[in-house]
Amino acid sequence: VVFESDCREGVCGACGFLVNGVPHGPVDNTPACRQHLRAFPKATRLRLEPWRAAAFPVIRDLVVDRTALDELIRAGGTVDVAAGTAPDADDVAQPRQQAERALDFAACIGCGACVAACPNGAAMLFAGAKLAHLSLMPTGRHERARRARGMARTLDEFFGPCSVYGECVPACPAGIPIEVIARLNREVLRAGWLGRGRDD
Template sequence: MKLTLRIWRQAGPGDAGRYESYEVPDARPEMSVLELLDALNSRLVDGGEEPVAFDSDCREGICGACGVTVDGRPHGPAENTPSCHQRLNPYSDGDTLRIEPLRAEAFPVIRDLVVDRSALDGVIEAGAFVQVPAGSAPDADVILQGHDEAESALDLAACIGCGACVAACPNGSANLFVGAKLGHLALMPVSRGERSSRARDMVREADAEFGPCSLYGECSRVCPAGIPLRATGVVNRERLRAVFRR
């Protein structure tokens, strides 16, 4: 099928940017959004034109490197699915797709569809460390943890840090991301020693870089890891807990 792509092209952070239209005459329903961009770039390179820059790594939905906005929706039309797994099944011959970067003030455009998501790294650097005693590895049953608690921690640890939640939020909030990280570490026995200091530092960094959460809920619908909306409440819970516990 033939698809028309309206793609955001921006030479660099200082460039105003603009949309440019391209045609891909040999798109297939089983192709992903990234494979569609691959097909376009092959045609552009063969024609001596500059290919479209975009982020990509594992293409297995686990690295969080990819991330574009398709027709105004981070990653694409399918809920809880990364860009590399967004298929072209919903589209028909002759359709037009608008592809642009993840839009958020905290994610400045570097080039074309590539954005700087280092603000998320700053949150992790602010508090995501664990102090453990050096020496030989302890026996597996020394630190006990209940099954339900462990499963809840693993559910939150599934966050891949792609930033789609920030781009989907009208306020540019990162509370789903921050809540997933704080909640995961708060549930693990080995990382509870820094729980209060971690919450203070990570929340402070998030407040400086991202907007407030108003519980719109768009974040959980685009999250490729399916992090539940209740994770946003972990941020305020851990914030308040850190006030009264040192």
């Protein structure tokens, strides 16, 4: 059976498939590589399937093509100024609480379980985690509106709409909260109000 894995410690997002119909497996907020057979004390047979999502075509067995998530990241971009060498960590001041919050959202490992769990095949939890994280960072501020527009366009292109079912939240191994979807909508609205000519 062909499957993907890399870190096997829950930080890379490479693994992921359905175990008895549940993204990653029966233990909430835990990636496939961190699930244990002891979670199935009575099972003699497990049903393993690749992610079920139109945005993720099956390559082989349990391996799917998650390029659509890469397209979302590409649309969001990061910082497009010539920044030179990496600055010292304490050069760019940021309130501690805000930095901690940004780190919570940066925990997304890009596994795609949220898309597979969603009956609409939406990627709002993934995109929301990225937008929430980047909008809190002091760097890349002037791309903020452009980033929101680009990611919203790419969401429409590859993924289904969000009906706030919330199936994505227990499937997420990074524990990304559903509030990121509200943050995403706020970022997109803000970008709309600013208008196409402005990026700040």
